[in-house]
Amino acid sequence: MKWTLTADAAGRTCLMQGNEALVRGAVESGINYAASYPGSPSSQVLGMLGEIADERQFYAQWSVNETCALESCIGTSLTGARSLCIVKQNGLLTCADPLHCGALHGVKGGLVIISSDDPNAHSSTNELDSRFMAMSADIPMIEPITMQDAKDMVPYAYGLSEKLGQMVIIRVTTRVCHGRGNVVLGELPEKNHGFTEVSEWERMCAASFLHQAAIDRLNNAKAEFENCPFNKYQGPEEPEMLIVASGTGHLYAKETVKRLGLEEKVGLLSLASLWPLPEDFIMKRMKSAKKVLVLEEIDPFMERNIQSLAGKFGLSIEFHGKLTGSIPSVGELTPDGVIYSIKEFAGIPLSDTDIGFAEASLVGAKLPAHAKKDEKEPLLRRELAFCAGCPHRATFYLLKKALRLEKTPGIVIGDIGCYTLACQQTGFYAYQQTTCMGSGISAAQGIGQLTAYGMDQKVVSMAGDSTFFHSVIPGLLNASYHNSNMLMLVLDNSATAMTGFQPHPGLGITATGKQVAPMDITKICEALGCTVETTDPFDVEATAEKLHRLLQLPGLKVLIMRQPCATMTYKGNKEKRRVWVDQSKCLGDGCGCDKFCSRVWGCPGNSWDFKNNKAVIDTVSCVGCGVCAKLCPAGAIQVEGGEQDA
């Protein structure tokens, strides 16, 4: 994989993942600077850039958050350097302020933002559509269809950014990021892009009177997009039926049109330039159309804008898309769903198979009345759960127990990370609220202030170590300054685990693998004036005592729950300890237990032996943390070397 990123092999065809193709495009563009905060589906981009940064002589950084990442790119642009900022859709919202203000003053060196959207929210809390951010900030946006486009669009975006003097956003979605396709490599630059001296009178200062300048740049982008080399059309010269598609929708539609033999009847217009829309390019094909189907992922962004374009030119067209239920209003496009949509659009009778596939893939689509839902599930559905040996399971179990000792129910506010799962069964339904990254501390701080007015409940919030650095520190400062009555838990598992173990400031390592002095969470909390204690959630007695005691204290308290992520520890070189059940002691589903380990505790390693009607350890899943042995009411779970060493 690394070879394809830096190979001096122009013209060679390589099989590349979309994220890899974007990296290769950045290398071919001669970037000088790259910054990101991890977020799926584009986490791998900065990870790969970090690996090749020294070889290709550019700087790569895992910033503490997306605002820091984008602001640093804007800064380097002042020197004429080419910079790349990589974010996911939530990250683009996080850096909305520099995005909108930076769009006013524009850029000097090319600045490209790769923004990855996550239709179906596979690894997100929402399905935000970043196209609206481009529209709101007056920033041009393009979207690749193929892996080749993904690579080629990066140098194109730098050329456009420098020509317009504006940032350019490349939007990608999950299937393009993670899919693979052939990519023909381009030339590598002999030297990366140059810098120029920043003169005394150089200015990149945001001010409201520059709004018109931003609009002028957008209009220039529109003129450029009329001839954008990535926009394509195939089909009859004057189509009566037109499909407008972007991203994955184009490939699904192209295949379907061919399969159904509709090439002579249906036009397929594929849009890579999403904002601003190339009106003349679209109108050339749309003016003859009686019907238009719009295929896009997440919101009806193109559909609304193309409808408004049709209205502007007085066209009377029957539109099909998300607004009519012809494609799903939520979730991802799928090949089967698109077959259904195009058949319906083109008036081709639907078979039961089409309807069955569509039912499985078109969430929210309007199906004919006779369509029956196929109740058969090919696989059993499994609950989302913390991994075996995850320290968060112990944390939430002990927190729940500590709060049960209070005379009123506790209020627990979550945050974003693996531990967001605690709002489900695996975390004992611990949370009442989770909103967005870094929000937990401030939400809890607000509730904590109400205790002075008679609100008589314990308030707890929590965040992981990566989230702590990302956006908890200002909230903690605010809570400390105003002495909110609450307990903050920092779930320090020494990892940004959810996105693939990218380094953060607590770990003492950078994106390029250099060792640096780590930031100490305890010292930061103390510097913010907090009362701080640390515990190991696997030490259940000590942790239970600390939780109970701190909950009784007034004011702001911080308890750092420190235990490395189970996957990091046990995928490494630490040997697993053997854990087993002494079935002669196991109470099973009898009184005093009722299958506590497999029913309540719920670690994937705690299983059930249906033959003997007793508990058993699944030795494949179990990582030997030993916590279940400490909680078993009958002392039936045995740990090699004794449970106290756990």
Ligand code: SF4
């Ligand atoms: S918690 Fe202990 S006693 Fe209860 S089922 Fe599990 S092993 Fe048996």
Ligand code: SF4
């Ligand atoms: S020792 Fe118990 S809690 Fe730990 S991983 Fe094994 S089964 Fe799960």
